[in-house]
Amino acid sequence: MKRFDQINMIPFIDIMLVLLAIVLTTASFISQGLIPVDLPKSEQAEQAGGDEMTVEIAINAHNQMFFDGEPVTAETLPEKLAPHASHAATMPVILRVDKAAAFEHFISVVDVLKAGHFDKLSIQTEQVQ
Template identity: 55%
Template sequence: MKRFDQVNVIPFIDIMLVLLAIVLTTATFIYQGKISLDLPEAEHAETLSDLDGVEIAIDAQQQIFFNQAAVDAEALGRELALLTAQTPVVLYVDKSVPFDRFVTVIDLLKANKLEKLSIVARGNR
């Protein structure tokens, strides 16, 4: 039997590159978010360059999400009470959500003196 003095690393590198491609692809989909929203369109929407702060989303089923975690309005109020007035809030609302649900969230923001608010919409391309 022939003895190998060296290890062939080429197959190992091939496998690692395939795994890296899978991880990068998966990370891209995870970054885009798990909450499915059909955002309203706006002609004069500005591009947000800095999305720091907390994210609140309301999906088509009127479920509220705080930083990707499903919460009810009462729990959202408790979470918002822990934030400082300078905390930026980014609000994503599905275009099919009734206006009163939107107003409920805005009212909770105002009650907790969170006025640094960005509402996300799709711009025309």
């Protein structure tokens, strides 16, 4: 058996490039929203700051409610918000509601947020081009 003087790095580099491509592809899917919500349009939409810890509540066109991507109901939403109650006054809450969703679901979420003293509420819209 012949002894190698050097290690062949080309197969290793090939494998690493394939792994890099897989990671980048998966990361692009993760960064996109998982809950399809057709946001209403607004001419006065502003860019939200992104470095703070936020809570996201979404309501899709089928009136299904999600708390940070997990399905919830109006009854279980206060339980999900409870761990954040200590900093409720300063924690931003982003509300994404599909324009086809029933308005009563929007109101029920706002009622829960008011009861929990979550005052920094942002309603996400799409800016009119």
